[in-house]
Amino acid sequence: MPFEVHRLVDSLARDSASRLVAALARRLGAGRIAIAEDAVQHALLQALSAWPFKGVPDKPEAWLAVVAKNRALDLLRSESRGVTLADELVPLTRSESESEGRFDRELNDDELALLFAVCHPALSPEMRVTFALKTVCGLTVAQIASGLLSDPATIAQRLVRARRQLEASNVAIEAPPPDMLADRAESVRTALYLMFNEGYSASSGEVLVQPEFCVEAVRLARALAHHPMTAAPASDALAALLALTAARLPTRVGLDGVAQLLEDQPRDRWDRNLIALGLAYLERSAHGDELTVWHLRAEIAALHVTATSAATTDWCRIVSIYDQLREIDASPVVELARAIAVGRAHGPAAGLAALPLVDGNPYGEAAQGVFLAELGRLDEARCHFALAKALARTEPERRLMERRLRS
Structure with missing residues (x-):
């Protein structure tokens, strides 16, 4: 019984x-988000007890x-404050329209409303995204730091500053007026993208994939794409x-x-319904004049899922898209992904030459190992696979590097 309870509470902590x-x-109100977080954490601990x-x-x-x-209520009373809360804090089940990611003009989805509330103009863009990811x-702070290519201490300080600024501004947790939603939408899109990434490739732990993050990010991204005030090519993309x-x-x-690389994944097990849904949104996103990072990333994803194999993928086109991304959203992640695409398009020597400095990056070390192995430099390749294994963020990735070392 205690084991089953622990599993249930872990699930509720992740999903609810x-x-x-x-x-x-x-x-x-946003100035009391810390109280809300403490109260929910207390409830989870009470459940365990x-x-x-x-x-x-x-x-x-x-x-x-x-x-x-x-x-x-107890925490507020201890601060000599009074507040009236509704008896029903959350619906026990979502309506069909909510599960489809559709909602009214005024935003009645608690999580989406909170996303827009914390992405407030009182905060800098960095603070908005950081605070949204946490709240x-x-x-966690460590997961946010990984997604934003920062360190946990910086992220923790940023969260403290964000809470103080929201409290000083007395920002209410409520959906902004409809005419203000579009101005905050890009910060919301960024937060959802990073939330999805943590679910798709965990920053640490025993598992590589945390589907609950991905499912919720897809749901809210679809909601953005359908809301009349945030429906835009970028949201579709x-x-x-x-x-x-x-x-x-x-x-x-x-x-x-063991973690499976793209070229090793059985494509017949990919979700065809999600592919069809994604391609439909990609087609919708083509209406408009602006080319955003979301369009470029979505095109890369489409090239992967529509190719019959890694060998038939249009790697030259993917390289050119990464070249565009370098111009508008340069980052070490883009540089590494581009180098891998160069290696697939023009051969391992070209990929090796295109790799950025990879010290301390398990994926960079692994890519260097792959290119060296393909060039026949096996002893050097094993050194990099060993480094990638030591730096691996999750157990499935560590097992993949073990397999590389044995091959």
Whole structure:
């Protein structure tokens, strides 16, 4: 029983905690987001203490909502503040329209409303994305640091500053007026992209894939694409990118627990429904004059999922897209991905020459090892595979490098 309870609470922490925080914070105000987070954490701890002995309630999420609400009231009373909270903090089940990612002009989705609220003009763009990832998307400081190519101490300080600025500005957790949604949409898109990435390629731990992050990011990205005030080519392109990439989730890790590279994934197991959905959003995104990073990334994802094999993929086109990305969104990640594409388009020697400095980057070390192995420089390749294994962020990736070393 205790083991099953722990698994259930872990699942609720992943799948429901951000929704509970969003619902509670929406009623308390952004200046009290920390109280909402503390209250939900308290509820999860209470569940771990009580459920093994008293049994799991019929509606676990509703139980957590009530305990979190009461804890928030206690915290507010201790600060000599009064507040009235609705009895129902969150719906026990989502309506069909919500599960489809559609909602009213005024935003009635708690998580989406909180995303727009915390992406407030009072915060810098960096703070908006960081705060959204922590408060709404449920990522840890370490996960956010990994996604933003920063260090945990910097991210922790940024979160403290963001909370203080929101409290000083007395920002309410409520959907902004419809005419202000578009101005905040790019920060929301960035947060959803990074949330998806953490689910698709975990920054640490025993598992490589955390599907719950991907599913929620796709849902909210579709919501953005359908809302009348945020429906734009960029939102369609983001929805396309996430759906097309999510189609490959079933093959990210093999049955033996080893991470699978793109060329090794059985393409017949890719989700054809998600591919069709993504391609439809990509077609929608073509209406308009602006070419965004989301369009470029979505086109790369489309080239991968529509190719019959890695060998028949249009790698030259992918290289040219990365060249465009370098111009508008340069980063070490783009440089590394471009070098891998160069190696596939023009051979391992060209790929090796295109690689950026890879010290301390497991993916860069692995790419260098692959190119060296293809050039017949096996001893050098093994050195880089050993480094990649030592630096591996997750267990499935470490096992992949072990396999490389044995081959």
